[in-house]
Amino acid sequence: MNHLADAKCERATAWLRAALLLASAAIPLSLLWDYSWESTIGIDLVWSPPHVTNDLGVALAGCAATALLMRATREGTSGVRIGRWVGPLGAWLAIWGACAFGTSLLFDRWWQSSYGMAAGIWHPPQLLKAAAFFAVTLGAWFCCRGRLAFAAAGGGVLTMISVVTLASIFPNRQHGALFFQVACATYPIVLVALATAGSSRLSATLGAAIYFMLIGAMVWLLPLVPAEPQVAPIYNPRDHLLPPPFPLLLIVPAFALDALLRFFPGRTRRFENWSRAAESGLTFFFLILVTQWLFAQFLLMPASDHWFFAGGGKQWPFFLKIHPSARTVFWKIPGEELTLARSLGAAALAVLAARVGLWLGAAMKRI
Amino acid sequence: MKTGLLTALVFLLGALASRAHVGSPDVFFEGRAGTMPVRVVIRPPATLPGLAQVDVHAIGVSAVFVQAAFWDAGKDAAPEPLRALPVANGALFHTALWLLRSGSYSIQVTVESPRGRGTVAVPLNSAATQRPVMPPALGATLAALGGLLFFSAVWLAQSAARAAGVRAGKVACITTLVIASAVAAGAMRWQKMDRDFREKALSKPIPVVANIRAFATRWLLHLTPPEGQSAAADWDTLVADHGKLMHLFLIREPDFDTFAHLHPVRRDPVTFEAILPPLPAGAYRLYGEITHDDGLSQTLMTRVIVPSSLDLRPAPVSLRVPTLRELLCGPGTRLLGDAPQPFALDPDDSWRTGVPDMVSLRGSPLEDGGSMLFLKDDAFVQNRETTLRFRAFASTGTPAAIQPYMGMRGHVVVRRTDGAVFTHLHPGGTISMAGMEVVALREALPNAAPLEDPAIRGNEVSFPYAFPLAGDYRLWVQIRTTERVLTGVFDAHVASSR
Numbered sequence: 001m002n003h004l005a006d007a008k009c010e011r012a013t014a015w016l017r018a019a020l021l022l023a024s025a026a027i028p029l030s031l032l033w034d035y036s037w038e039s040t041i042g043i044d045l046v047w048s049p050p051h052v053t054n055d056l057g058v059a060l061a062g063c064a065a066t067a068l069l070m071r072a073t074r075e076g077t078s079g080v081r082i083g084r085w086v087g088p089l090g091a092w093l094a095i096w097g098a099c100a101f102g103t104s105l106l107f108d109r110w111w112q113s114s115y116g117m118a119a120g121i122w123h124p125p126q127l128l129k130a131a132a133f134f135a136v137t138l139g140a141w142f143c144c145r146g147r148l149a150f151a152a153a154g155g156g157v158l159t160m161i162s163v164v165t166l167a168s169i170f171p172n173r174q175h176g177a178l179f180f181q182v183a184c185a186t187y188p189i190v191l192v193a194l195a196t197a198g199s200s201r202l203s204a205t206l207g208a209a210i211y212f213m214l215i216g217a218m219v220w221l222l223p224l225v226p227a228e229p230q231v232a233p234i235y236n237p238r239d240h241l242l243p244p245p246f247p248l249l250l251i252v253p254a255f256a257l258d259a260l261l262r263f264f265p266g267r268t269r270r271f272e273n274w275s276r277a278a279e280s281g282l283t284f285f286f287l288i289l290v291t292q293w294l295f296a297q298f299l300l301m302p303a304s305d306h307w308f309f310a311g312g313g314k315q316w317p318f319f320l321k322i323h324p325s326a327r328t329v330f331w332k333i334p335g336e337e338l339t340l341a342r343s344l345g346a347a348a349l350a351v352l353a354a355r356v357g358l359w360l361g362a363a364m365k366r367i
Numbered sequence: 368m369k370t371g372l373l374t375a376l377v378f379l380l381g382a383l384a385s386r387a388h389v390g391s392p393d394v395f396f397e398g399r400a401g402t403m404p405v406r407v408v409i410r411p412p413a414t415l416p417g418l419a420q421v422d423v424h425a426i427g428v429s430a431v432f433v434q435a436a437f438w439d440a441g442k443d444a445a446p447e448p449l450r451a452l453p454v455a456n457g458a459l460f461h462t463a464l465w466l467l468r469s470g471s472y473s474i475q476v477t478v479e480s481p482r483g484r485g486t487v488a489v490p491l492n493s494a495a496t497q498r499p500v501m502p503p504a505l506g507a508t509l510a511a512l513g514g515l516l517f518f519s520a521v522w523l524a525q526s527a528a529r530a531a532g533v534r535a536g537k538v539a540c541i542t543t544l545v546i547a548s549a550v551a552a553g554a555m556r557w558q559k560m561d562r563d564f565r566e567k568a569l570s571k572p573i574p575v576v577a578n579i580r581a582f583a584t585r586w587l588l589h590l591t592p593p594e595g596q597s598a599a600a601d602w603d604t605l606v607a608d609h610g611k612l613m614h615l616f617l618i619r620e621p622d623f624d625t626f627a628h629l630h631p632v633r634r635d636p637v638t639f640e641a642i643l644p645p646l647p648a649g650a651y652r653l654y655g656e657i658t659h660d661d662g663l664s665q666t667l668m669t670r671v672i673v674p675s676s677l678d679l680r681p682a683p684v685s686l687r688v689p690t691l692r693e694l695l696c697g698p699g700t701r702l703l704g705d706a707p708q709p710f711a712l713d714p715d716d717s718w719r720t721g722v723p724d725m726v727s728l729r730g731s732p733l734e735d736g737g738s739m740l741f742l743k744d745d746a747f748v749q750n751r752e753t754t755l756r757f758r759a760f761a762s763t764g765t766p767a768a769i770q771p772y773m774g775m776r777g778h779v780v781v782r783r784t785d786g787a788v789f790t791h792l793h794p795g796g797t798i799s800m801a802g803m804e805v806v807a808l809r810e811a812l813p814n815a816a817p818l819e820d821p822a823i824r825g826n827e828v829s830f831p832y833a834f835p836l837a838g839d840y841r842l843w844v845q846i847r848t849t850e851r852v853l854t855g856v857f858d859a860h861v862a863s864s865r
Binding site for chain 2: 042043044078079080081082089092093096099100102103106107110112113114115116117118119120122123124127128131228229230231232233234235237319321363366367
């Protein structure tokens with residue numbers, strides 16, 4: 001009887017974790033949909049389908065995490081205790097993220113009605129919202145057990161990073177220093193943590209593959225939906241939703257990191273973490289540099305003007321006034337030229353990020 | 368989360384927000400769409416992107432369509448026209464249009480009736496007009512929620528550290544430090560964004576530097592952009608409105624007892640000059656109205672002290688001999704060259720010193736011994752559409768024949784006593800005639816015909832308007848009769864709509 005109850009209980013917990021995982025994937029996907037909606041239709045209402053999906057995603061995460069917490073408290077399992085409540089750290093994080101999201105919504109409504117878009121992006125409500133989304137997706141990652149679920153949740157976090165840094169991953173910017181600096185400062189944290197904390201030998205590779213599929217799905221599916229701009233000026237007419245930029249080929253450095261961290265364990269005890277971080281960071285830097293350098297060239301060529309790649313310099317938000325000659329070239333933005341010094345800076349950022357990833361992976365294993 | 372990163376790029380690259388008029392964002396147009404008389408009222412949104420509310424008054428029409436086009440893209444790059452819905456006994460049609468960014472839009476109104484179809488394009492300056500203010504209750508709620516999030520995050524970090532066997536106190540300190548730094552950085556960012564928004568995006572009069580120096584026996588007024596803003600001024604892209612590159616209004620403070628309507632000439636792309644008429648010494652508020660070749664109208668604003676006169680003999684008013692590079696006074700919109708020298712007062716300059724004894728709600732004596740009557744059917748209410756109607760009478764008491772003054776039957780300058788509202792109206796509404804012509808040219812539409820032919824004789828002139836704020840206003844009404852420009856002065860009280 002106890003076995004039956006345990007099994008039932010375990011099943012219920014698994015469902016809750018699955019719901020949390022689903023919510024963590026829904027958040028970045030709905031944000032990509034929102035980007036596509038704004039870039040195609042232009043009218044951005046509070047109750048537009050992407051916003052509702054996003055709200056539901058966070059609500060689902062908050063509810064699933066609360067249920068996990070209640071269940072853990074009732075069962076008296078170990079975990080992070082606050083007051084008389086106890087539960088997995090991930091559930092706490094997701095609940096905190098849901099609360100932060102609610103606060104940011106209130107803040108953002110006021111901001112939009114006061115400043116509109118005229119004050120620019122990365123305003124305080126957006127920053128709080130981004131923190132909330134990361135808390136939810138990280139919470140889901142911390143909660144997920146099992147090889148695939150853990151990698152999938154990591155893939156959700158990778159997708160979230162791409163969404164937040166969307167402006168830097170346009171193919172036209174992928175020969176610039178900013179792209180490499182941003183990529184090196186962010187993705188290695190997740191990839192290295194995946195490679196070190198995952199129970200699969202190919203956790204990082206799996207995570208990067210899921211990241212690719214998540215963004216890829218939006219690249220492939222969104223342009224199938226008919227939609228037209230509803231507000232002038234329409235510099236780039238559209239009749240279907242705009243696809244987001246093609247996902248980065250993170251799978252290449254992810255596989256290398258899996259190989260490096262799993263198959264070639266550290267050889268020195270002294271400064272082991274830093275030496276592994278250096279190896280991992282530099283590996284990521286060189287591979288992302290080579291991979292994206294070449295792949296971005298392809299994405300600007302007419303050959304990539306295809307449903308699958310959504311390239312060829314054809315996919316632009318309707319409101320963006322961009323000269324035809326600027327659509328298929330790499331942009332030379334002042335201050336973003338990829339010089340030796342900036343390359344070294346990106347490499348250093350990758351090493352630092354890898355070190356954080358090692359710390360995060362160790363913490364995840366411990367918790 | 369708004370992911371419109373590229374949207375933001377477009378907005379940040381947008382024109383410096385500005386608007387013709389001060390504190391009076393609504394646009395009124397009265398004229399003809401084809402052959403059909405229409406009155407168009409556009410209430411632009413306070414923030415962008417936002418909805419502009421469009422009302423079209425038209426009698427006997429079967430359908431009204433409205434479309435918003437941006438200046439550098441045109442109607443081919445605009446969404447399909449929206450059909451406005453009739454809302455009141457078939458004479459009023461309403462719809463709402465989305466505006467995306469700041470700059471010059473044209474709102475194209477097409478009316479259909481059994482008699483035919485006509486289109487008119489009304490220029491609209493789109494900009495943020497609202498100063499952000501957070502309600503105290505919302506501020507307190509957000510502060511409480513923010514505090515709760517802050518402390519719960521620290522508590523969570525501490526509890527997690529305890530569960531992981533790490534020093535909880537140290538983790539709590541680090542978390543506090545990190546979140547406090549993030550909050551401080553966010554607050555600094557907010558301050559910077561707010562400052563940039565108020566300086567660059569929020570609609571407001573454009574500052575200008577005014578200096579006065581002696582020029583023969585007269586004072587010469589010299590206008591330049593503030594230091595470092597010459598490039599942003601774009602004075603080399605101006606078009607003539609009623610044949611003038613700038614309409615400058617001087618209002619003596621604090622009693623508003625002197626009013627002048629002058630037309631400075633452009634000396635070079637960063638300088639305007641005007642000979643001042645014999646105005647009493649004192650502090651004056653200056654409002655300069657200009658229109659750019661994209662249809663964007665702006666109001667320049669500053670203060671200047673007019674010194675005691677060198678010589679109060681009126682300067683000779685003479686028509687200047689046009690040269691290739693000289694400003695031409697005449698109707699039509701065109702890019703004009705610079706004037707070599709402001710030799711004399713412009714023939715269309717006009718001024719009135721001293722407040723008539725009987726400034727009132729009803730009547731005002733005119734300089735030629737005649738009078739002007741302010742016809743009011745009802746009390747003025749904030750934001751309620753009205754028609755300001757005036758009748759002019761000769762000194763004999765007979766109706767005065769109004770002649771066109773710069774192509775119009777009349778001009779009204781409306782100013783709330785505290786300066787929160789300033790606008791310049793024509794019988795055609797609040798819009799700049801140059802802006803109107805620019806958008807008509809751009810969209811290959813015929814010029815919007817005025818509702819009344821300016822050549823028609825008669826003693827009444829009317830202006831569509833809605834006072835945007837409650838309070839006390841002064842109105843200066845300018846007409847031309849018997850080849851002389853006359854100014855009637857009126858006061859008006861506007862009741863709150865609440």
